[in-house]
Amino acid sequence: MDDDEPFCAVHEAIQLLQEKWMLHIVRALLTSGPLGFNELARAAGGCNPATLAQRLDRLEDLHLATRTVEQVMPPRTSYRLTESGMALQDVIDSIDRWGQRYICERLAAPARRAATA
C-alpha cells in the first residue's frame, strides 16, 4: 500500500451510497431480496428503470450484488446482494435507529399538529 495514493474508505463509501436511490435499492434487497427488476423498482419506492439499471451495474461492478437469469420462459432475472452487499445491513440499521429517534418527530410533528388543530 505504501506507494498508493492515500485512500479514504469512508469518503469512497459515501460517494457510492449518496448516489440517488442507492440506499433505497440496498434496503429493498436486504428486506425483500432476491427480487426481479420491476419488483425491485417498486420495493425501492418507485425508482425509474434507467437509474435502477445504472445503480445495479455499479453494485455488480463492485461485487456487492449479483444478477441471476433463470432459463425459464420467459427468462426471469433476479438480483440479490452478495455477502459484501449484505454487510450494508449495519448501515441501514444505524440510519433506521437514527431516523426513529430524530426524524420521526421532526417530520411527523407538523402533520400531527395540523391534524389536532
Next chain:
Amino acid sequence: MDDDEPFCAVHEAIQLLQEKWMLHIVRALLTSGPLGFNELARAAGGCNPATLAQRLDRLEDLHLATRTVEQVMPPRTSYRLTESGMALQDVIDSIDRWGQRYICERLAAPARRAATA
C-alpha cells in the same frame, strides 16, 4: 400516533441522507466543526456554494445544524451540528467500518494491480 399515516423513519432518513453532498457535509461537521461556510465547503470535499447553502438550510430546518453569526468585523458565520445531528456519528461510523472492510479492496485493487503491472 394511531390516526397518523404510516410513517417510515428509515425511508425518510434515507431521503435526507441521499441528497448529494449531505453525508460529506455531516461528516465534515462531525470531524472538524464548527466551521465557516467556505471551510465547510472545502472540508466536505469541494461542495459548490449553492448546494452547500441548500443542504445547510435543510439541516437547519430539521434542527440538525445551527448557524451562529459572530458580531465581529467582518461578521463570521459558523455552522455546527446539534445533538440530533451529532447522533449521525453512528451512521458515519457504520459507513466507515463497511468501507474499510469492503470498499478499500474493491476500489483500490485495480489501481494497485496497475501500479505493479
